[in-house]
Amino acid sequence: xxxxxxxxxxxxxxxxxxxxxxxxxxxxxxxxxxxxxxxxxxxxxxxxxxxxxxxxxxxxxxxxxxxxxxxxxxxxxxxxxxxxxxxxxxxxxxxxxxxxxxxxxxxxxxxxxxxx
Amino acid sequence: xxxxxxxxxxxxxxxxxxxxxxxxxxxxxxxxxxxxxxxxxxxxxxxxxxxxxxxxxxxxxxxxxxxxxxxxxxxxxxxxxxxxxxxxxxxxxxxxxxxxxxxxxxxxxxxxxx
Numbered sequence: 001x002x003x004x005x006x007x008x009x010x011x012x013x014x015x016x017x018x019x020x021x022x023x024x025x026x027x028x029x030x031x032x033x034x035x036x037x038x039x040x041x042x043x044x045x046x047x048x049x050x051x052x053x054x055x056x057x058x059x060x061x062x063x064x065x066x067x068x069x070x071x072x073x074x075x076x077x078x079x080x081x082x083x084x085x086x087x088x089x090x091x092x093x094x095x096x097x098x099x100x101x102x103x104x105x106x107x108x109x110x111x112x113x114x115x116x
Numbered sequence: 117x118x119x120x121x122x123x124x125x126x127x128x129x130x131x132x133x134x135x136x137x138x139x140x141x142x143x144x145x146x147x148x149x150x151x152x153x154x155x156x157x158x159x160x161x162x163x164x165x166x167x168x169x170x171x172x173x174x175x176x177x178x179x180x181x182x183x184x185x186x187x188x189x190x191x192x193x194x195x196x197x198x199x200x201x202x203x204x205x206x207x208x209x210x211x212x213x214x215x216x217x218x219x220x221x222x223x224x225x226x227x228x229x230x
Binding site: 109 | 148150152157158159160161162165167206208210211212213215216217218219220221222223
């Protein structure tokens with residue numbers, strides 16, 4: 001079974017631009033979560049999607065948004081990029097059952113975003 | 117609010133020596149606990165998790181962890197490390213509230229020296 005895939009793997013943008021990152025979960029997984037990893041703040045939860053609905057959101061400004069499609073693929077978008085948005089963005093998928101908190105999340109390799 | 121504290125940012129150790137990576141947590145509700153490993157330029161890989169039952173949990177690559185509710189700890193151990201264990205290790209928790217969001221510690225860099 002293929003793992004979680006994220007595209008692109010590397011991205012360079014300039015301040016003020018917007019960016020869209022893509023995540024394809026493991027086949028059969030219905031839940032997708034996004035995390036931001038930076039040296040200063042560590043790993044922080046961005047949001048979780050299940051059945052095309054955002055179920056949970058972390059403490060990030062409204063410039064960060066996402067969506068999930070009917071095939072469970074997910075995208076996240078960051079508008080009006082700031083230097084501090086430079087980070088590794090990780091996507092994780094899980095099966096999506098009623099026992100959500102017990103599920104293992106499988107992480108993709110991440111998209112490394114550099115904002116200049 | 118919940119939090120995870122990893123007491124050591126870096127742990128140097130010689131190959132074949134034992135190692136313990138410390139993790140303490142704080143939460144007002146029941147939690148599930150996880151250890152993940154991150155190799156350079158890769159995502160996170162699950163080492164082990166504690167959901168319930170036996171407090172000693174065995175994971176992949178010879179790692180194990182012990183859940184201690186009274187001390188709110190979930191320390192990770194390996195009796196004999198290899199060079200290939202050099203990586204960043206993250207302790208994480210998830211509250212038993214129906215949500216899947218993980219709260220991570222700041223990570224511990226394990227450096228195995230020959």
